[in-house]
Amino acid sequence: MQDIGPKLNRRVFLGSLGAVAATAGMPASLRAQSGSILTRAIPATGERIPAIGMGTWITFNVGRDQKRRAQRVKVLQTFFDLGGGMIDSSPMYGSSEEVVGHCLERISNKGSLFSATKVWTLLRALGVRQMNASRELWGVERFDLMQIHNMLDWSAHIETLKEWKAQGRIRYIGMTTSHGGRHDALAKAMAEQPLDAVQFTYNILDREAERRLLPLAAERKLAVVINRPFRQGALIDSVKRHKLPEWAGEIDCANWAQFLLKFIVSHPAVTCAIPATSRVDHMRENMGALHGRLPDEAMRRRMIRHVEAL
Amino acid sequence: MTRMLSFTPEVFFSLFEQYNRAIWPGQFLAYALGFIALLLVFRPFPQRDRIIGAVLAAGWLWIGIVYHYLYFTQINFVAPVFAVLFVLQGLLFAWTLALRGQAAFRFQPDVFGWTGVAFAVFAMVVYPLHGWVAGHAWPRSPVFGLTPCPTTIFTWGMLLLTQGRTPIHLTVIPLVWSVIGGSAAWLLAVPEDASLPVAAVIACVLIVWKNRLARREALA
DSSP states (O other): OOOOOTTSOHHHHHHHHHHHHHHHTOOSOSOOEETTEEEEEOTTTOOEEESBOEEOTTTTOOTTOHHHHHHHHHHHHHHHHTTOOEEEOOTTSTTHHHHHHHHHHTOSOOTTOEEEEEEOSSSHHHHHHHHHHHHHHHTOSSEEEEEEGGGTTHHHHHHHHHHHHHHTSEEEEEEEOOOGGGHHHHHHHHHHSOOSEEEEEOOSSOOGGGTTHHHHHHHTTOEEEEEOTTTTTHHHHHHTTSOOOGGGGGGTOOSHHHHHHHHHHTSTTOOEEOOBOSOHHHHHHHHGGGSSOOOOHHHHHHHHHHHHHO | OGGGSSSOHHHHHHHHHHHHHHHTTHHHHHHHHHHHHHHHHHSOOTTHHHHHHHHHHHHHHHIIIIIIIIIGGGTOTTHHHHHHHHHHHHHHHIIIIIITOOOOBOOOSSHHHHHHHHHHHIIIIIHHHHHHHTTOOTTSSOOTTTSHHHHHHHHHHHHHTBSSOOOGGGTHHHHHHHHHHHTHHHHSOOGGGGHHHHHHHHHHHHHHHHHHHHHHHHHO
């Protein structure tokens, strides 16, 4: 058997599993399902959300192009039709927040929406202004999750977020990074700040988070949102040149998107993965990962070996 | 490479389409002003240096305020910074050339003059043709005088057509934009923008050379 190194070993994996089971008071099952779709609990409250959400980086930044906006309405409609919940965006993503708001206005069955965005600016006062602007753009009364984007001026914004949470203006506080180099700073904040959720990168090839952030999130009872599940599309573009292994059927994967997403959401500390897409057919593929069996540890190792050998 | 940006090339060209349709028929005015500026380099006319300076200033100010701030900001969070750069350059042209008349634009049949004219003609004629061949013809194309890259190439040409020493402070922001805008050739699949950093390198070398010659002549 190929040695997959310290990034994913039995001790770390079982450690995370045990930590989640202990902290969330749930059985150590990887198949935490509610109804017919896979959901995960937000440790702070026990509220369950679908384990596959939707990111908006690039894909929803279409400006005022009405044709593309109409197409994104179809994408988002499909997301909700298939049981989607979390939509994640940021003021950094150009017109994405405005386009999400445009789409939400035209969709009726959005009751499962779990709105997540970010504050991304210097200075506390500018952060307040930016978060209020985001609420207007989305057309929501309050955000479910407000995250400090890439930890920018986090010590200023965390005070606002604590106040807003106490006032009921947001429900959860989060912090994000998409840079591996900021893992140390994020880990420190996770240990010291009153966070409910964290967001960072984790996928079948980028598994640095298994070493420290995922076990720490489990230990601190933090929800974990996973960005870049497909390495911004590069990973899935790469693996799609190859045939999906037949044994992927053992975990009910019909395509590569489900293969890669099930790897992520089968980690016991992960709450939600947020792949981004601008296509309805890709949205259907992604949301299929909410169904069927999930890989156990042995299968996860097999998945890693297979993808690394491609 | 396109994943480094927050938008796709398709959305980028769609933005040009919206912009071009919104400002129609301003494109004719931009071409007319560019043509007049180029013509004045060859023909004596009262206040021609200040007129050319005003044309350059108007182009850079328009692009900073309308293109960058009102349009490009929709999809690019860095666009407000670009807007500031272009407005600043517009103000520099207005102050240095249009108000104070600190440069004279004259065609001389030397390497500087011919290169300057070539750059100006390239920006107005060859650049859009290259875009058409590359598959993003009107209205999905950057237009001379109203969008940054062809206007910057034209600006390099006009700076080479200044008589004597070219004011160096007028070259800094065009140089910065030549690096930023040139990256669009690779990041956004705009092959015609590859000409921008090439034009900048050639222009900078020639301007340094021209300014040295001007200094020697002044000392002689």
